[in-house]
Amino acid sequence: MNLIIKNIKELVQTETEPRRWVAGVAMAQLPTIKNAFLIIKNGLIENFGTMEEYRALDDRFYNGFSEMDATGRLVFPCFVDSHTHIVYAGSREQEFVDRIKGKTYEEIAAAGGGILNSAKRLQDTSEEELFKSAQKRLHEVINMGTGAMEIKSGYGLTLHDELKMLRVIRRLKDLNLIEIKANFLGAHAIPKDKTREEYIDLIVNEMIPAVAAEGLADYVDSFCDKGFFTPEETDRILKQGIKYGLRPKIHANQLATSGGVQVGVANNAISVDHLEHVGEAEIEALLHSETMPTLLPGAAFFLGLHYQPARKMIEAGLPIALASDYNPGSSPSGSMPFTMSLACIKLKMLPEEVINACTINSAYAIGLEKTHGSIAKGKVGNVFITQEIPGYSFMPYAFGTDTIDKVILKGKVFRE
Ligand code: NIG
Ligand code: FE
Structure with a gap:
């Protein structure tokens, strides 16, 4: 439910302004944050940013949260x-x-x-x-x-x-x-x-x-x-x-x-x-x-x-x-x-x-763009953590290889 993921090599598909969809040339742009953190509270994405920004946060607000270290790993919003x-x-x-x-x-x-x-x-x-x-x-x-x-x-x-x-x-x-x-x-x-x-x-x-x-x-x-x-x-x-x-x-x-x-x-x-x-x-x-x-x-x-x-x-x-x-x-x-x-x-x-x-x-395409499909504040905390991989292109490149390590649904680990 309440989870902090730290030291994420790259946090993929981050969003600060709500989007309905991306089209045409914009489809080739994928917003990401390197060396990132992600906080999920009560099942929803509460905060995310760089590790530098994380260190500046008042950690009293996140007392008692479970913690995960994602060194060398990427985090994606679930598909x-x-x-x-x-x-x-x-x-x-x-x-x-x-x-x-x-x-x-x-x-x-x-x-x-x-x-x-x-x-x-x-x-x-x-x-x-x-x-x-x-x-x-x-x-x-x-x-x-x-x-x-x-x-x-x-x-x-x-x-x-x-x-x-x-x-x-x-x-x-x-x-x-x-x-x-x-x-x-x-x-x-x-x-x-x-x-x-x-x-x-x-x-x-x-x-x-x-x-x-x-x-x-x-x-x-x-x-x-x-x-x-x-x-x-x-x-x-x-x-x-x-x-x-x-x-x-x-x-x-x-x-x-x-x-x-x-x-x-x-x-x-x-x-x-x-x-x-x-x-x-x-x-x-x-x-x-x-x-x-x-x-x-x-x-x-x-x-x-x-x-x-x-x-x-x-x-x-x-x-x-x-x-x-x-x-x-x-x-x-x-x-x-x-x-x-x-x-x-x-x-x-x-x-x-x-x-x-x-x-x-x-x-x-299923009316869920306000709650799913990106890492944005207030969206549902459904994300996956990859294995240690070089970058996001490795995922489609290594076809048939299981590049996922953990799946998290509403802040709770589903796939260990
Ligand atoms: O999406 N195209 C129609 N329906 C399914 C296939 C159904 C089937 O062969 O059982 C599809 O491809
Ligand atoms: Fe079909």
């Missing part, structure tokens, strides 16, 4: 993972093998695999079992530095099972480990036993009102892509979500130039996510919006899709957020450190840009 699907049943390594042998993600989905495969397994799994496996994943990602996240439904595809998933997400929230936002993704795939019209009517007329009545979601999502939901269908679903108090936050342009970005922006989505297929029209729509473009390089990596045009987007002046997309079909990893490495290596983003994208910008 914000703004796009995940960590509530699921089973796994899909058979489809992974099928893809190695040459089948595409869309072919597997069209043959009843993919999301429908996960939906069948989830429908056969109890809420309790789902909660246990999701809780395990939650602990796993916190240990990798994640300190706030979004989780989607979307493997239920019936009223009963979508509500079951969202109740699991609520139970994860109620653990009070990290801040969690819930996204209702009924529009993830069309179930086999319904026509498109029937299922979309069900989403609009029954699911959204039921989700809102129980207060189970913050956002409404739609997989607006080739072979899934059209922009017109997405528009109808998002408008109904808005009517029920859910802000849009959608899947767009993963498999094709789907019109998803434009329909998201037109409905003031907080973010549009994936964006493998982004051209001038999409960039133009995003430039004059409050919508955070969110890239999920883990899914492009795992599915062998081409990577998102991050450089073009940054050069056009856009902000970018990064997220893991942790799910059983297209990104079976919730590692934000690996996401950072992919973004550097494949999207040609600089380490500074990547750190901004995984902290302050991804915090905005």
Whole structure:
């Protein structure tokens, strides 16, 4: 709860003026303090600065605080993972093998695999079992530095099972480990036993009102892509979500130039996510919006899709957020450190840009920029301490290496 970390080699992503996000050329700037201290009081960041400034403080105010020495180590604000699907049943390594042998993600989905495969397994799994496996994943990602996240439904595809998933997400929230936002993704795939019209009517007329009545979601999502939901269908679903108090936050342009970005922006989505297929029209729509473009390089990596045009987007002046997309079909990893490495290596983003994208910008993408995503007075004291490493660029550089030593949530050590 009350903690002082001293002798920090470099304190990363410090903020003195509140920012909503960072965009364009500013993404290459990462504010840090060398030889720093950080004080967390009652779970919130109370103070930070240089060790010289620390020595000038009246230490009577910090009597009885736990102390840590971070000589040779960096301290980061925990990552914000703004796009995940960590509530699921089973796994899909058979489809992974099928893809190695040459089948595409869309072919597997069209043959009843993919999301429908996960939906069948989830429908056969109890809420309790789902909660246990999701809780395990939650602990796993916190240990990798994640300190706030979004989780989607979307493997239920019936009223009963979508509500079951969202109740699991609520139970994860109620653990009070990290801040969690819930996204209702009924529009993830069309179930086999319904026509498109029937299922979309069900989403609009029954699911959204039921989700809102129980207060189970913050956002409404739609997989607006080739072979899934059209922009017109997405528009109808998002408008109904808005009517029920859910802000849009959608899947767009993963498999094709789907019109998803434009329909998201037109409905003031907080973010549009994936964006493998982004051209001038999409960039133009995003430039004059409050919508955070969110890239999920883990899914492009795992599915062998081409990577998102991050450089073009940054050069056009856009902000970018990064997220893991942790799910059983297209990104079976919730590692934000690996996401950072992919973004550097494949999207040609600089380490500074990547750190901004995984902290302050991804915090905005789930409405948490006032409380998470940077080291700022009054923000939640969720931070991680690295191993002894030369500097912050070492983290994405040393891909697959565990460079985190300790994770601290609200001033308490979570990962020792
Ligand atoms: O974000 N693109 C749509 N949904 C998930 C994948 C779902 C699955 O294959 O299970 C994604 O990549
Ligand atoms: Fe996703």
